Amino acid sequence: MACRITELVLDCHDPDRLAEFWCAVLGYEVIGHEPDGLALGPPGAAFGEGPVTLILAQTENPRPGKLPLHLDVSPEGVDQETELARLKALGARPADVGQTGEESWVVLQDPEGNEFCLLRKDVGKA
Secondary structure, eight states: OOOOOOEEEEEESOHHHHHHHHHHHHTOEEEEEETTEEEEESTTOOTTSSSOEEEEEEOSSOOOBOOSSOEEEOOSSSOHHHHHHHHHHHTOEEOOSSOOSOOSSEEEEOTTOBEEEEOSOOTTOO
């Protein structure tokens, strides 16, 4: 027997605002409402099925910026440049964490300043 990661929790000030952003980024939808936040997941998936659920937990003191854990996302069916333009249009902003410019990934921030990386590999290709 082993454990499996089923949820990632992201503290935030405005779960509704971040839900709009992350649902658009990941193709997720709001799959659960809690008194202190929202659960996001793939359309039609039940808890524990498929990809990890993203929990947006409302807090008065979210910690934006460099987190001990961050999300990596990969383009699906498009190249990195096309996906980067889409993410920026959704509200992502470039983030400087000391990269050299030689990295194959792009560091971004969501609308509340939480860092994540856009990887290069198109996961939609066989």
